[in-house]
Amino acid sequence: MNIQQNIRVAVDAIVFGYSRRQLHVLLIRQKFGLLKDRWALVGGFVQDHEPLSEAVQRELREEAGISVDYLEQLYTFGDDVHRDPRMRVVSVAYFALVHTEKYQLIADSDAEDARWFPIDELPPLAFDHARIIQTAYRRLQGKLSYQPIGFDLLPEHFPFSDLENLYCTILNTEIDRRNFRKKMLSFGILEETEHSAIQKSGRPGKLFKFNSLKYNDLKEKGFVFEIKFA
Amino acid sequence: MNIQQNIRVAVDAIVFGYSRRQLHVLLIRQKFGLLKDRWALVGGFVQDHEPLSEAVQRELREEAGISVDYLEQLYTFGDDVHRDPRMRVVSVAYFALVHTEKYQLIADSDAEDARWFPIDELPPLAFDHARIIQTAYRRLQGKLSYQPIGFDLLPEHFPFSDLENLYCTILNTEIDRRNFRKKMLSFGILEETEHSAIQKSGRPGKLFKFNSLKYNDLKEKGFVFEIKFA
C-alpha cells in the first residue's frame, strides 16, 4: 500500500450544559496561531494509536478538565478542504452532555480559559465551528423528542418543572405542563424521591430522579420514548 | 503546527439496491494484498485536496461504474486501531441508495468483479465491513419510517404493491396493505400515472410515481413523513 496522504485527523467536542434555564456550549480560547484569542470548540489531533473516542476524552480532560456523561459521534466534517487554512484537516465531531453539577465547577474555574456560552450568545468562532455547533444543536433537539437524553443535563435530583423547562428552552416551544408530566411519568423511568424543593413561592414540589436501570430495561425491549408537543 | 501523524483517511460506501423482493448490497472483490479475493465494500483513500463526498463518488465510479441517487454520511469508524491490519485507517462510511434500473446494469456486467448480494446472504467480508453494513442496515430501517427514502430504491414508475413489499422486506414486518396505502397516499407525494402494471394474475394495478417537488415542498414546511406499523 503505497499511497502517500497529507491529511490530518482531528476530533472536536460540542459539550452542552444546562443552567439558569439556558442551554450552554463549552468553548475554549485559542492560545496560539493565526486564530489566537478566538473562541473554539474543545478538540485536537488524534494520536497514531489512539481510538477516536479516547482522543475526545483526552482533549476534554486536557483542555477543559472535565469528563462527560454522554458522548456520541455527531458527524465528520471533511468536505470543505480549507476548513483549517493551514492544512487539510478532517475532523470527527462528537456531541457531549454534562450534568449541571459538574457544570458549575468548570464555569467557576475560569483559569483555563474555558467558558460556557449560552447557545444564542456565541462569540465569533474559529474555523467552521459555528456550523458544527448548529449541527449539534439540531441533533440535540431531534434526540430529545425520542430519547430521554435530557437527564444528562440535569442534576441527579430535580423538580419536575426543571425538566419541563429544559424541554421548553431546548426545543424552543410551549408545553402543556400537565400533559408533559403525564406522558413523562408514563414511561416509568422516573422515581419520586423523599426530598422536596423549597421555593420562593408556591407549593413545594417533589424531587425526582432518573432511573437508568429501568430505562435500559425498556430500551432493550424496543420501547420508544417519543414525546411530542401540541 | 508540528504534529506528525501517521493515520490514513479512507471512505467506504454501503450501496443498497432492491430487486426480486430482496434488499441487496454492492460488494467488490479485493484484487490485491493480504485479503485478495475477499469481498469488500467499495472504498479507498481520500486524496489530499478532495472533499470526502467526492472521494466516495469517485470510488463508486472507478470501482463499480455507478453513480448513486442518494448519498449520506453514515458514521466514521476509527475506534478500532487495527481495523486494517496494515496500518491505522480512519474510514468515513457513506450510505447510498440506487434505483433498480441502474441496478440491473451493474448486476449483469460482472466483469469488474462487482456484485450484488442479498443482505441476508453476505459472503465473508474484509476488515470490519460486516459491522459497517449492519450499522448501515439499521440506519436504513430507521430512516424508512420517517422519510420517504424508499423511492430511491424503486424504478420511477411502480405499482403500489412493490412499495409495500419494499417496506415489508426492509423492515422485516407485516403491514396491513389497506392502511399502508391510505397513509402513504395521505402524504400527497405520490402521483398516479396513466399506466398500469400487467400481472400474471389478479386485477392490474395503476403505476405510481414519486413527486419529489411536492416532497421538498412539504419537507420545508416541517411536515413529518412518519409511517408506523401495527
Added chain:
DNA sequence: AAGCTAATGTGTAATGAATACGCAAATTAA
C-alpha cells in the same frame, strides 16, 4: 361462458393516544 383465484381499490366501525382544559392542594408574601 361460467366459475375460480388472485390481486387491486375503497370504505367504515372500534380502539386508543394526544390534546385541551378545570380545579383542588400546599406553600410564601403582603
Added chain:
DNA sequence: TTAATTTGCGTATTCATTACACATTAGCTT
C-alpha cells in the same frame, strides 16, 4: 387572612391508528 404562585391530579374531546369487510377487475381452468 387573603392573594399569588406553583404543584399535582382528573376528565371530556378530538384525532389518528387499527382492524376489518367487500366490491372490482383481471387471468386461468374447465
